[in-house]
Amino acid sequence: MSRSPATTPLIQAHPQPLRAVPSELDPTRLPAHVAVIMDGNGRWARQRNLPRVMGHREGVEALKRTLRLCSDWGIGALTAYAFSTENWNRPGEEVSFLMTLFERVLARELEALDREQVRIRFLGDLEQLPPGLQELIASATRRTAENSGIHFNVCTNYGGRRELVQAARRLADQVARGELDPANIDEQAFAAELQTADEVDPDLLIRTSGEYRISNFLLWQLAYAEIHITDVLWPDFNEDALLRALNDYQSRQRRFGGVAPLSA
Numbered sequence: 001m002s003r004s005p006a007t008t009p010l011i012q013a014h015p016q017p018l019r020a021v022p023s024e025l026d027p028t029r030l031p032a033h034v035a036v037i038m039d040g041n042g043r044w045a046r047q048r049n050l051p052r053v054m055g056h057r058e059g060v061e062a063l064k065r066t067l068r069l070c071s072d073w074g075i076g077a078l079t080a081y082a083f084s085t086e087n088w089n090r091p092g093e094e095v096s097f098l099m100t101l102f103e104r105v106l107a108r109e110l111e112a113l114d115r116e117q118v119r120i121r122f123l124g125d126l127e128q129l130p131p132g133l134q135e136l137i138a139s140a141t142r143r144t145a146e147n148s149g150i151h152f153n154v155c156t157n158y159g160g161r162r163e164l165v166q167a168a169r170r171l172a173d174q175v176a177r178g179e180l181d182p183a184n185i186d187e188q189a190f191a192a193e194l195q196t197a198d199e200v201d202p203d204l205l206i207r208t209s210g211e212y213r214i215s216n217f218l219l220w221q222l223a224y225a226e227i228h229i230t231d232v233l234w235p236d237f238n239e240d241a242l243l244r245a246l247n248d249y250q251s252r253q254r255r256f257g258g259v260a261p262l263s264a
């Protein structure tokens with residue numbers, strides 16, 4: 001994430017594209033929020049006879065590329081699935097490698113992220129992460145909280161079901177304390193208890209590596225997301241692949257349960 005130092009913020013609150021949006025896209029119909037399930041790191045490494053963890057290392061580069069492009073094109077939020085509540089089931093060495101990788105990358109990139117006005121947050125059960133990583137997360141979140149650029153949400157030890165259960169528990173606590181009437185629990189009240197409370201729902205979900213499932217990601221928030229699945233493995237995800245996803249998104253007609261308008 002290196003870009004020449006700037007005296008004025010590079011990214012605005014309602015971001016104007018920093019770089020021309022490619023002409024094949026309609027700049028007025030970009031998704032406000034893109035979510036991505038970064039899958040296929042292990043297979044990328046296996047194809048090259050490398051250990052799986054090398055795929056994770058290369059995956060970081062793909063994430064940096066994607067964040068840069070989304071930010072440059074004025075997309076408001078990028079939410080990336082980095083580690084699920086189920087990923088603890090992986091071999092211990094792979095889990096420790098990932099935790100160390102998150103820590104190293106965050107320490108290394110924080111300065112540039114901040115300089116570029118990225119607002120970074122981590123979604124998930126953070127208390128189960130290694131203490132060093134938790135501290136870095138807390139300081140990165142604090143340091144970038146007022147930044148005016150893209151919202152970059154990294155889901156780490158995140159599970160959609162767990163997030164829903166915790167929201168339900170918080171609402172139940174408020175009822176038990178007499179602060180909330182159960183009759184006032186509506187969709188808005190529920191969404192306000194989720195970790196994505198101040199974020200619009202994702203318009204587009206991208207999943208790489210050709211798997212047709214959502215693997216416990218953003219179960220509530222993806223209710224009306226358009227889904228783009230590509231065979232590209234995450235470490236190979238690049239501008240071309242993102243353009244294809246955005247083109248696919250712009251080709252969809254979003255009906256939200258309504259009917260298609262009659263064509264003129």
Ligand code: IPE
Pocket residue numbers: 038039040041042043044082083084087098209
């Ligand atoms: C995604 O790649 C990264 C994480 C889940 C941390 P994978 O590690 O799942 O790669 P594949 O699916 O085994 O190829």
Ligand code: IPE
Pocket residue numbers: 037038039040081082083084087211213215
């Ligand atoms: C989903 O990928 C989780 C992340 C990308 C962090 P997985 O590789 O863990 O998903 P499954 O096991 O194929 O469903």
Ligand code: MG
Pocket residue numbers: 039040041
């Ligand atoms: Mg996978």
